[in-house]
Amino acid sequence: MKKVKSLVKRLLGRPVSEAAPVTVDICSQTHNGFVVIGWYFADRVSDVGLVDAENAKLDYDLTYIDRQDVVEHLGRPAKGFQLLSTTELALSDIKLAVTLFNGLSEYLPLALVNADQFAMPSGTAESEIEITEQDVRERASCHYAIVTDTHAFLSGWIADENDTISGQLVTKKGRNLGHIVKQLRVGRSDVQDVLGEKVKWLNGFLVLIELDDVKVPEGGEIFFSIQHASGKEQRVAVQEVYRAEKEPMANLKRLLNAWMPHIAEHLDAHTLFKPIIDVLYPLDKTTQAKRVDVGGRVAKPRASVVIPLYGRYDFMRYQLSHFDRYDAYADVEILYVVDDPRIEDKVKKLANTLSYSIKHPFSVVYLKENVGFGKANNIGVKQASSEHIVLLNSDVLPKDSSWLADMLALAQQPQAGIVGARLLYEDDTIQHDGMAPMTVAEYPGLFFNDHPKKGWPKHLVAVPEPEPVSKMALLTAACWVMKKALFEEVGGFAPEYILGDFEDSDMCLKVLAKGYTNYMDHGAELYHLERQSQNLVESGSWKHNVTILNAITFNRKWEKQLNHLVQSGDNHHG
Amino acid sequence: MDKVVFISHGHPDLSKGGAEVASWNLYQLLKSEGVECLYIARADEKSHGGSTFSQRGDEVLFHTKIQDWFSLSSGNTKALFGDLGKLLKSFSPDIVHVHHYAHMGIEIFSAIRRAVPKAKIVFTLHEFMAMCFHNGQMVTKDKLKLCNKAVFSDCHGCFPQHSPGDFFLRKQYILDHFSHVDQFVSPSEFLAERYVEWGIPEDKMTVLENVLPDVEPIAPRALSDGDKRYRFAFFGQINPYKGLDLLLQAIALLPQAIRSKIRLDVHGANLDVQQSSFKEKVTELLEEVEDVVHLRGQYDADQLPSRIAECDWVVMPSIWWENSPVVIQEAIRFGRPLIGANIGGMKEKIEGKAGLTFEVRSAASLADTIKRAIEPDVFDHWHAKLETYACAKSAHLKFLRSLV
Numbered sequence: 008m009k010k011v012k013s014l015v016k017r018l019l020g021r022p023v024s025e026a027a028p029v030t031v032d033i034c035s036q037t038h039n040g041f042v043v044i045g046w047y048f049a050d051r052v053s054d055v056g057l058v059d060a061e062n063a064k065l066d067y068d069l070t071y072i073d074r075q076d077v078v079e080h081l082g083r084p085a086k087g088f089q090l091l092s093t094t095e096l097a098l099s100d101i102k103l104a105v106t107l108f109n110g111l112s113e114y115l116p117l118a119l120v121n122a123d124q125f126a127m128p129s130g131t132a133e134s135e136i137e138i139t140e141q142d143v144r145e146r147a148s149c150h151y152a153i154v155t156d157t158h159a160f161l162s163g164w165i166a167d168e169n170d171t172i173s174g175q176l177v178t179k180k181g182r183n184l185g186h187i188v189k190q191l192r193v194g195r196s197d198v199q200d201v202l203g204e205k206v207k208w209l210n211g212f213l214v215l216i217e218l219d220d221v222k223v224p225e226g227g228e229i230f231f232s233i234q235h236a237s238g239k240e241q242r243v244a245v246q247e248v249y250r251a252e253k254e255p256m257a258n259l260k261r262l263l264n265a266w267m268p269h270i271a272e273h274l275d276a277h278t279l280f281k282p283i284i285d286v287l288y289p290l291d292k293t294t295q296a297k298r299v300d301v302g303g304r305v306a307k308p309r310a311s312v313v314i315p316l317y318g319r320y321d322f323m324r325y326q327l328s329h330f331d332r333y334d335a336y337a338d339v340e341i342l343y344v345v346d347d348p349r350i351e352d353k354v355k356k357l358a359n360t361l362s363y364s365i366k367h368p369f370s371v372v373y374l375k376e377n378v379g380f381g382k383a384n385n386i387g388v389k390q391a392s393s394e395h396i397v398l399l400n401s402d403v404l405p406k407d408s409s410w411l412a413d414m415l416a417l418a419q420q421p422q423a424g425i426v427g428a429r430l431l432y433e434d435d436t437i438q439h440d441g442m443a444p445m446t447v448a449e450y451p452g453l454f455f456n457d458h459p460k461k462g463w464p465k466h467l468v469a470v471p472e473p474e475p476v477s478k479m480a481l482l483t484a485a486c487w488v489m490k491k492a493l494f495e496e497v498g499g500f501a502p503e504y505i506l507g508d509f510e511d512s513d514m515c516l517k518v519l520a521k522g523y524t525n526y527m528d529h530g531a532e533l534y535h536l537e538r539q540s541q542n543l544v545e546s547g548s549w550k551h552n553v554t555i556l557n558a559i560t561f562n563r564k565w566e567k568q569l570n571h572l573v574q575s576g577d578n579h580h581g
Numbered sequence: 582m583d584k585v586v587f588i589s590h591g592h593p594d595l596s597k598g599g600a601e602v603a604s605w606n607l608y609q610l611l612k613s614e615g616v617e618c619l620y621i622a623r624a625d626e627k628s629h630g631g632s633t634f635s636q637r638g639d640e641v642l643f644h645t646k647i648q649d650w651f652s653l654s655s656g657n658t659k660a661l662f663g664d665l666g667k668l669l670k671s672f673s674p675d676i677v678h679v680h681h682y683a684h685m686g687i688e689i690f691s692a693i694r695r696a697v698p699k700a701k702i703v704f705t706l707h708e709f710m711a712m713c714f715h716n717g718q719m720v721t722k723d724k725l726k727l728c729n730k731a732v733f734s735d736c737h738g739c740f741p742q743h744s745p746g747d748f749f750l751r752k753q754y755i756l757d758h759f760s761h762v763d764q765f766v767s768p769s770e771f772l773a774e775r776y777v778e779w780g781i782p783e784d785k786m787t788v789l790e791n792v793l794p795d796v797e798p799i800a801p802r803a804l805s806d807g808d809k810r811y812r813f814a815f816f817g818q819i820n821p822y823k824g825l826d827l828l829l830q831a832i833a834l835l836p837q838a839i840r841s842k843i844r845l846d847v848h849g850a851n852l853d854v855q856q857s858s859f860k861e862k863v864t865e866l867l868e869e870v871e872d873v874v875h876l877r878g879q880y881d882a883d884q885l886p887s888r889i890a891e892c893d894w895v896v897m898p899s900i901w902w903e904n905s906p907v908v909i910q911e912a913i914r915f916g917r918p919l920i921g922a923n924i925g926g927m928k929e930k931i932e933g934k935a936g937l938t939f940e941v942r943s944a945a946s947l948a949d950t951i952k953r954a955i956e957p958d959v960f961d962h963w964h965a966k967l968e969t970y971a972c973a974k975s976a977h978l979k980f981l982r983s984l985v
Binding site: 098099116117118321322324325328329331332360361362363364366402404432433434534536 | 648652655661688692695733734742743744746748749750757
């Protein structure tokens with residue numbers, strides 16, 4: 008509520024529309040759904056809610072907000088609201104349902120509005136976890152533990168005097184389960200708001216416990232036993248115990264959502280998460296893959312195109328329509344890898360529909376579990392029957408069919424490593440024309456992947472002549488061509504990046520290390536409808552934190568090479 | 582040209598839109614020329630025993646639907662590529678003339694190409710559906726402003742739930758399937774230019790006016806002494822795009838001396854199915870000018886001559902571009918000059934040829950134009966011009982014969 012009020016304060020003075028019965032001030036994505044904040048005329052509207060495309064009610068929390076500012080401004084009764092929904096639906100499938108006093112309902116499509124103004128509180132700390140009366144009495148709380156066979160991660164707060172916590176994880180009977188090996192104290196304004204300013208700011212804690220050769224009992228109560236400076240011991244009940252391997256994605260969010268790596272102490276403490284992450288995403292994780300061929304297989308393909316699908320799957324219709332249109336693809340194998348069990352049924356249905364309308368054979372590899380971008384591609388490449396592979400994102404659509412032959416010709420040269428393409432947004436501006444290492448102020452010493460000249464009209468970005476080709480160390484895997492043997496020689500994409508990040512630049516550096524040369528084919532144009540902003544500066548979400556962890560992994564592995572690239576300017580754009 | 586298949590998104594007995602009527606007229610023309618024809622009209626999904634096809638008169642009804650109106654993709658690729666494909670293959674036409682993909686799916690062109698690879702595929706454009714998700718109107722969604730060009734980010738502005746990238750995909754998908762069309766036919770230069778600018782190759786575009794059945798011109802209404810050309814008629818759907826509200830506003834602006842003599846007949850229906858705000862607006866305006874306006878309701882084709890005979894001028898006050906409205910052709914053929922808005926297909930077909938134009942969306946300009954039009958000499962001038970009208974029949978025959 009507090010957060011909402013402060014946001015509303017920021018919105019005061021925004022011009023208000025008098026015509027519409029409902030005004031949406033903010034519509035933004037949260038880490039697990041959407042939030043819609045706005046107000047309505049209380050003499051016209053009786054209620055608001057969220058519905059799906061079929062007008063079926065969604066699950067949401069509705070909070071009313073006093074909007075005296077609107078009442079004063081317009082001289083009419085008005086009521087503010089916040090709708091918070093946990094959902095996997097896309098925003099395009101969600102509508103704002105407005106019930107009017109005349110009995111009619113209106114369903115309004117939603118779009119992102121002032122999304123940048125809604126910085127979701129970085130931790131579960133403030134957004135989801137309430138401070139109960141018992142917490143206030145005990146002046147401490149331990150929200151949850153994420154446990155593995157060897158470790159436990161604890162998140163909570165305590166109004167203590169110490170800078171660091173001493174304590175153990177114990178059973179109800181007081182038996183020791185494990186001891187603290189790493190910890191990080193975290194600022195919690197929500198606790199201060201409830202307990203008063205005298206409570207210190209860094210009252211929150213993130214703690215890594217190493218277990219003493221015992222397992223945390225399933226279903227049993229466990230406690231975080233904390234020693235105060237006075238020598239007094241306080242037992243804080245762990246409210247929820249999550250087995251790490253049971254829900255990797257949910258636990259990853261729980262693990263990282265209170266981490267604020269832009270603070271130096273937090274960044275330094277990154278190893279705190281590693282023992283848990285190693286269990287959430289084991290390096291050797293494999294999964295069952297089932298290949299279904301639609302319309303047979305292409306005999307002796309000139310190239311195999313590998314396209315992972317995650318989340319949105321309708322791109323398949325547009326891509327296959329494109330491949331079906333041009334004869335140039337006649338001897339090209341198309342392999343989709345469905346890295347998302349949630350969409351398996353929908354993909355099957357679409358593949359069935361397309362089996363009548365698409366003449367070109369295609370194959371779909373269904374993975375039993377989500378393994379992430381790199382591993383999904385590794386599995387796809389294993390299925391490829393051509394000597395040349397094309398890695399393509401599902402949201403990439405070629406301009407015409409000319410790119411493939413040009414890129415293949417380059418990739419076939421003996422010393423050629425990876426060949427990348429010029430990728431464009433739908434308005435013919437640059438999305439990718441080669442990558443370069445960049446630093447950002449918040450994370451000194453870490454290199455990230457920059458897309459130089461992103462958003463420039465393409466005619467303002469020169470193409471080398473006479474051949475539209477340049478040497479380029481780092482390339483995006485959204486579209487690239489290489490020999491299958493080379494992909495295998497470097498061991499495929501590295502497994503240590505969580506969810507999918509940096510695998511492409513990592514492989515580029517592996518290929519360079521083997522003595523090959525990577526090329527950028529500026530003449531090969533494809534559209535990349537990059538949907539999610541991959542802007543690093545938007546901090547404050549667990550996804551951002553995953554990127555930071557991956558960046559640390561990437562930089563440790565390639566520190567020397569990255570510095571060399573930057574110093575030599577080899578990777579720079581003209 | 583021995584065998585021609587027509588594909589329409591509706592049977593004119595069941596739905597009397599411009600595209601259905603245009604395809605029907607051409608079908609009748611080719612039959613009269615001795616060409617063996619098969620007319621396939623899309624119908625709703627229900628059919629005997631769930632069969633894909635049924636029959637109405639000599640025509641085949643094709644029971645199918647569109648699944649996704651955004652990408653215009655078929656909900657039943659099996660019906661399109663399987664059943665329709667087999668029917669086409671068995672009939673073995675040398676031309677397939679498509680008059681719409683609506684309700685069937687944009688994949689219909691690929692389906693035809695695959696079934697009868699050697700046949701020429703002709704597609705007649707009727708509005709902007711391929712480039713504008715707003716019912717093909719090229720008018721913005723909320724404010725109904727005229728739109729000159731489909732720019733992805735602007736389309737996203739009309740439909741925030743679809744990203745600019747989605748509109749890019751939509752266009753690419755449509756162009757993939759349009760690539761199977763051998764010749765596009767546009768009934769107006771205006772529409773042709775818009776589509777060429779959008780992405781259809783110029784050498785695949787032919788402008789040919791819609792074919793109308795033969796009719797005899799009707800003599801102008803006889804005037805008694807001192808009488809003027811006071812009778813105006815509106816033919817068409819009553820919806821926000823056709824601009825009846827604008828015409829009623831224009832009448833309300835006329836000086837009482839003229840207004841007391843004028844009569845407007847409204848031949849059209851469907852006000853009851855419109856959105857409440859539009860309905861209220863039109864109802865209010867109708868009350869305001871009830872001394873002038875007669876609501877005549879829907880009419881059948883055979884009632885048109887008698888209804889048109891009653892009027893002096895036909896008014897087309899549309900607020901969208903229009904393509905080549907059948908009403909314009911019919912008015913010209915029956916010998917009635919027109920008053921139309923000065924944009925798009927109306928400007929092309931009326932200005933300097935068949936009557937007067939006024940500043941689009943301006944009730945004042947329309948009122949001024951009506952004042953001019955009542956003068957008998959103005960009427961006589963434009964009426965005389967209508968006699969030079971050339972029928973598109975022979976042009977269509979020549980065009981189709983040139984393909985095979």
